[in-house]
Amino acid sequence: MFSKVLIANRGEIAVRIIRACKEMGIATVAVYSEADRDALHVALADESYCIGGPQAADSYLNEERIVSTALVSGAQAIHAGYGFLSENAHFSQLCAKNGIVFIGPAAETMERLSDKTTIKNLMADAGLDVIRGTDVLESVEAAKQAAEQIGYPVMLKARSGGGGRGIRMVPSENELENAYTMAVSEGEAAFGDGAVYMEKFVYPARHIEMQIIADEAGNVVCLGERDCSVQRRHQKLIEESPSPAVSPEQRKRLIERVTAAVKSIGYVGVGTLEFLLDKSGKFWFMEMNIRLQVEHSVTEMLTNIDLVKWQIRTSAGILLNFAQKDVALMGSAVECRINALSTGKLNMLHVAGGPSVRFDTYLVQGVEVSPFYDSLIGKLIVRAGTREEAMRKMKAALCELVIDGIKTNIHQQLRLISEESFMNGSYDLTFMEGR
Amino acid sequence: MPILDFLYKPKNELEKGGRAVAPVQEDQGEPEKECPNCRKSIPLSRIWANANTCSCGFHFRMSARQRISFITDKGSFKEMYSDIVSNDPLKFEGYAQKLETVRAASNENEAVICGTASIGGTKCVLFVMEPNFMMGSMGSAVGERITRAFEYATKKGLPVVGYTVSGGARMQEGLISLMQMAKTSGAVKRHSDAGLFYLTVLTDPTTGGVTASFAMEGDIILAEPGATVGFAGARVIEQTTRKTLPKGFQKAEFLLEHGFADAIAPRRYQRSLVAMLLKMHCGGEQA
Numbered sequence: 001m002f003s004k005v006l007i008a009n010r011g012e013i014a015v016r017i018i019r020a021c022k023e024m025g026i027a028t029v030a031v032y033s034e035a036d037r038d039a040l041h042v043a044l045a046d047e048s049y050c051i052g053g054p055q056a057a058d059s060y061l062n063e064e065r066i067v068s069t070a071l072v073s074g075a076q077a078i079h080a081g082y083g084f085l086s087e088n089a090h091f092s093q094l095c096a097k098n099g100i101v102f103i104g105p106a107a108e109t110m111e112r113l114s115d116k117t118t119i120k121n122l123m124a125d126a127g128l129d130v131i132r133g134t135d136v137l138e139s140v141e142a143a144k145q146a147a148e149q150i151g152y153p154v155m156l157k158a159r160s161g162g163g164g165r166g167i168r169m170v171p172s173e174n175e176l177e178n179a180y181t182m183a184v185s186e187g188e189a190a191f192g193d194g195a196v197y198m199e200k201f202v203y204p205a206r207h208i209e210m211q212i213i214a215d216e217a218g219n220v221v222c223l224g225e226r227d228c229s230v231q232r233r234h235q236k237l238i239e240e241s242p243s244p245a246v247s248p249e250q251r252k253r254l255i256e257r258v259t260a261a262v263k264s265i266g267y268v269g270v271g272t273l274e275f276l277l278d279k280s281g282k283f284w285f286m287e288m289n290i291r292l293q294v295e296h297s298v299t300e301m302l303t304n305i306d307l308v309k310w311q312i313r314t315s316a317g318i319l320l321n322f323a324q325k326d327v328a329l330m331g332s333a334v335e336c337r338i339n340a341l342s343t344g345k346l347n348m349l350h351v352a353g354g355p356s357v358r359f360d361t362y363l364v365q366g367v368e369v370s371p372f373y374d375s376l377i378g379k380l381i382v383r384a385g386t387r388e389e390a391m392r393k394m395k396a397a398l399c400e401l402v403i404d405g406i407k408t409n410i411h412q413q414l415r416l417i418s419e420e421s422f423m424n425g426s427y428d429l430t431f432m433e434g435r
Numbered sequence: 436m437p438i439l440d441f442l443y444k445p446k447n448e449l450e451k452g453g454r455a456v457a458p459v460q461e462d463q464g465e466p467e468k469e470c471p472n473c474r475k476s477i478p479l480s481r482i483w484a485n486a487n488t489c490s491c492g493f494h495f496r497m498s499a500r501q502r503i504s505f506i507t508d509k510g511s512f513k514e515m516y517s518d519i520v521s522n523d524p525l526k527f528e529g530y531a532q533k534l535e536t537v538r539a540a541s542n543e544n545e546a547v548i549c550g551t552a553s554i555g556g557t558k559c560v561l562f563v564m565e566p567n568f569m570m571g572s573m574g575s576a577v578g579e580r581i582t583r584a585f586e587y588a589t590k591k592g593l594p595v596v597g598y599t600v601s602g603g604a605r606m607q608e609g610l611i612s613l614m615q616m617a618k619t620s621g622a623v624k625r626h627s628d629a630g631l632f633y634l635t636v637l638t639d640p641t642t643g644g645v646t647a648s649f650a651m652e653g654d655i656i657l658a659e660p661g662a663t664v665g666f667a668g669a670r671v672i673e674q675t676t677r678k679t680l681p682k683g684f685q686k687a688e689f690l691l692e693h694g695f696a697d698a699i700a701p702r703r704y705q706r707s708l709v710a711m712l713l714k715m716h717c718g719g720e721q722a
Binding site: 001002003022023024025026037038039040042043044046048064076077090096097098099100101188189190193194195313316317318364365366367 | 454
């Protein structure tokens with residue numbers, strides 16, 4: 001096992017990783033930006049180094065400074081959490097070149113799995129349903145033909161588009177010609193590239209993701225699903241496990257397929273496979289996340305398996321000491337993300353408590369919430385025997401949570417989980433539309 | 436100083452098992468190139484994926500073929516006049532040998548590539564100079580190719596887009612290469628008289644006889660960030676005039692400030708900018 005690990009991240013995830021390390025007896029090295037000098041992760045770690053200015057490019061994204069800090073402090077491994085450098089193949093490679101273990105996939109695996117076509121082909125070969133795209137469509141006629149084959153509704157996507165731009169939904173054939181012309185001219189105007197292709201549009205749908213963990217010996221365990229359908233502009237707000245929309249039979253089948261698929265690609269560590277669940281009960285594979293996710297804590301609460309510890313262990317070559325049959329997906333866990341809606345100084349913090357209530361945060365009284373980073377300031381997670389009880393617990397915990405001095409979305413979260421369609425579990429990705 | 440100062444540290448024994456260290460992986464990865472601006476080593480694939488630029492904004496030089504694939508609509512480029520090549524008319528010492536070496540090294544037979552292409556859906560005549568061929572120096576063949584490209588564009592009523600990179604006129608061809616300045620300028624004038632649009636993009640470096648002729652004759656002149664553009668070299672000017680030159684002299688930004696360029700066009704939106712300008716000047720009809 002590594003005796004010293006550098007945490008190349010900030011906020012609640014840095015705190016989470018340092019806590020895991022402390023329990024494992026691993027010494028910790030924190031890096032921080034000038035804006036974070038008062039932060040909790042800096043105080044918690046055994047050693048802390050300021051590596052640059054508040055802009056992420058100067059600090060948390062500065063590969064050279066982070067690797068230098070690891071070398072100088074004698075850290076044997078780097079954990080990058082989520083975001084920042086966690087999916088950066090070049091950084092993973094840089095660590096390897098300097099004899100430092102990157103806790104996550106090797107550069108080569110990262111490059112292979114982050115290419116959308118490659119991963120889709122791999123997953124299709126492993127028997128999962130994937131959302132297929134066409135090649136570039138040369139004309140309206142070609143688009144019409146493709147749409148007939150795929151079946152309406154379809155999506156037209158600009159080849160050079162990204163970040164939600166250059167996408168058009170086409171509900172039926174009458175609107176195709178118009179949409180095609182618009183998509184081409186929009187693509188040309190916005191990206192200088194009028195090439196468009198077509199994809200099946202799964203709508204309405206739920207966002208279901210499967211958590212997996214795998215070791216070097218090829219053991220793969222699936223820790224069930226998370227339903228992350230409460231999203232606003234692709235930002236998840238509430239996550240729960242198990243999903244009220246997935247039946248035990250569906251879950252069993254999906255776990256089998258996912259496990260087989262991950263075995264076939266030879267992956268080590270924690271990972272998540274994202275799916276869209278359509279109305280007919282079919283799961284469409286979208287992509288694989290090759291890192292720890294923000295909402296990993298929901299699965300931890302449900303399964304009692306410490307994903308961060310196991311991520312570190314598998315990186316050190318330790319094999320899983322549990323198998324699929326040992327994983328009990330009993331009860332219900334739900335997470336509300338607490339986001340800052342303003343910046344400022346935290347005057348007072350009171351954290352909700354009681355059995356099976358967890359609040360992962362970097363907040364301490366007096367800390368400054370700066371405008372430089374993500375607005376996530378904490379994650380409130382509860383677990384109970386039934387979904388109904390979990391929701392009751394969440395409502396009580398949200399009401400008890402006091403964050404004074406900074407505007408937060410606590411009240412909004414309380415409203416959302418009290419909504420009829422959330423309470424009865426029938427919500428999907430349209431839940432936040434128009435809010 | 437953090438707000439909290441914890442009094443105690445847990446003294447947990449280190450978990451057992453597994454490895455502690457990774458072997459230092461020899462650099463069998465892809466080759467890297469150091470950015471002269473920020474001094475970082477960047478893998479070539481990342482440089483290429485960003486149109487030969489560094490994340491710090493530095494623009495590396497680009498070969499003509501690379502530029503063509505970067506700027507034109509996929510598969511639309513059709514090369515013309517590739518059979519026109521220089522042939523040592525003055526029997527200049529070592530020139531024939533030099534041509535042979537450069538041709539082998541650059542895989543091009545001259546310092547400019549001309550042809551027709553469409554950019555963002557608008558058809559145009561395109562010429563792109565090649566820095567790896569005697570630093571894009573202008574000999575008789577370069578002048579002839581560019582002249583013919585303009586004549587073709589005039590005949591067909593097409594706009595011309597030109598990417599310049601050049602050390603100037605080709606010394607080894609003496610006066611013949613200097614004559615190309617007048618010849619190309621004449622062709623540009625006739626193209627202009629026909630009411631047609633000519634766009635130049637000055638890239639690093641554009642100097643000498645090329646600057647003094649067709650490079651600066653565009654209706655719109657764009658320049659890449661940091662490109663050196665000038666006639667005589669800065670050191671020559673300094674030694675002749677015995678004056679210290681201002682900071683950033685002959686750089687694209689300096690040109691913009693002094694009215695010699697219309698805009699700086701970073702590569703990340705160069706293609707869309709060129710496409711837009713072409714479309715505007717062609718009335719958007721061709722698309």
